[in-house]
Amino acid sequence: MTKFSPLVLGLIVLASCVKAPQETATTGTTAPHAGPVRIGFSMDTLKEERWQRDKRLVEQRAREVGAVLDVQVANGDDAVQTKQADNMLTKGVDVLIVAPHNGEIAASIVEAAHRKGVPVIAYDRLIRDSDVDLYLSHQVERIGEIQAEYALQHVPKGNYVLIGGSPTDFNAILLRKGQMKVLQPAIDRHDIKVISDQFAREWKAEEALRLTEDALTRTGNKIQAIVASNDGTAGGAISALEAAGLAGKVLVTGQDAQKDAVQRIVKGTQTMTVYKPIQPLAFGAVDAAIKLAHKQPVETHDKINNGKKDVPAILIQAIAVDKSNVDSTVIKDGYFRREDIYGH
Numbered sequence: 001m002t003k004f005s006p007l008v009l010g011l012i013v014l015a016s017c018v019k020a021p022q023e024t025a026t027t028g029t030t031a032p033h034a035g036p037v038r039i040g041f042s043m044d045t046l047k048e049e050r051w052q053r054d055k056r057l058v059e060q061r062a063r064e065v066g067a068v069l070d071v072q073v074a075n076g077d078d079a080v081q082t083k084q085a086d087n088m089l090t091k092g093v094d095v096l097i098v099a100p101h102n103g104e105i106a107a108s109i110v111e112a113a114h115r116k117g118v119p120v121i122a123y124d125r126l127i128r129d130s131d132v133d134l135y136l137s138h139q140v141e142r143i144g145e146i147q148a149e150y151a152l153q154h155v156p157k158g159n160y161v162l163i164g165g166s167p168t169d170f171n172a173i174l175l176r177k178g179q180m181k182v183l184q185p186a187i188d189r190h191d192i193k194v195i196s197d198q199f200a201r202e203w204k205a206e207e208a209l210r211l212t213e214d215a216l217t218r219t220g221n222k223i224q225a226i227v228a229s230n231d232g233t234a235g236g237a238i239s240a241l242e243a244a245g246l247a248g249k250v251l252v253t254g255q256d257a258q259k260d261a262v263q264r265i266v267k268g269t270q271t272m273t274v275y276k277p278i279q280p281l282a283f284g285a286v287d288a289a290i291k292l293a294h295k296q297p298v299e300t301h302d303k304i305n306n307g308k309k310d311v312p313a314i315l316i317q318a319i320a321v322d323k324s325n326v327d328s329t330v331i332k333d334g335y336f337r338r339e340d341i342y343g344h
Contacts, residue, residue: 037094039096040093041058042109045073045075045076045101046073047075048203048256051099054278061283062286067286067289067290070091076101078101081109095292096109096120106122110127119289120132122135123281124136124137126171130306134288134292134298134313136284138316139317139318140171140175141177151183155224155251156191158224160193160195160224160226162196163196163199164233165203166203167199169203172199172203175255176199200229208228225253231256231257238264254274256274257321259340265326266323271322272321276319277333300314301315
């Protein structure tokens with residue numbers, strides 16, 4: 001079993017309470033569901049390694065607590081995700097956990113669920129402009145700050161390229177907000193110059209590759225740092241750097257601690273990533289779903305405004321990982337085996 005510090009696990013506790021929506025007169029009894037809680041988990045994608053890990057851990061926790069889990073994956077299609085959520089509601093889930101592809105379009109899922117008296121938990125990504133019941137994620141804006149702080153600490157002057165994630169994912173916007181909070185003073189001092197500030201459609205590595213190639217062409221290969229918002233976009237940027245003979249010479253940030261990214265860090269082509277322990281996120285979502293199904297309060301410690309309301313939130317801390325602390329973080333926690341990263 002993966003172990004985490006009391007601080008990380010302690011974030012599942014404290015301060016204010018979330019209550020499940022009351023069923024309307026047209027949706028039947030208001031009594032909590034008898035028997036096993038039925039949880040629907042609507043996922044955007046399993047393309048990235050981290051989402052496969054989320055799925056496994058949510059499934060594990062559901063088994064441990066005796067819940068019935070229905071997982072549906074939309075493969076980046078909003079219409080499919082909406083239809084899958086409707087199907088789960090029709091089948092009679094007690095709670096929906098939604099990792100939205102598009103945080104604005106997913107508001108319709110919340111509305112449909114609430115019409116049936118079913119609470120909705122936004123998982124990892126915020127659902128915008130909706131009455132969503134709970135938001136579980138990592139400290140997304142803080143992750144952007146961590147990336148930018150690391151970059152400035154190691155490359156305090158020079159040309160910067162910023163590669164964001166999918167513009168349909170509100171997390172990409174929050175990350176950029178955190179990054180700019182740190183970078184703007186250095187920009188104002190003319191210590192750094194942002195020569196490209198773009199978002200990679202669907203978080204695609206090939207988009208990051210294209211954006212990096214363009215920046216290299218426009219500057220005559222004079223780039224000192226690339227603040228890539230996740231490991232997928234970092235990988236795309238590094239492919240462009242490798243083709244230009246610059247891999248390992250340009251600082252590149254990331255996020256998610258994907259296996260290939262940690263391997264690149266050890267190799268020296270990616271500089272850092274942000275490790276987000278998934279177990280407390282996945283387990284916390286299932287535990288909160290059980291409580292909401294039984295009309296019990298969920299204790300939270302934060303709120304995030306989604307454009308319609310201040311959503312009660314559980315936000316888990318993230319950790320900067322580079323070559324110096326790979327062993328004491330992702331390997332020590334059992335996230336990866338040493339041989340998976342070092343090859344021996």
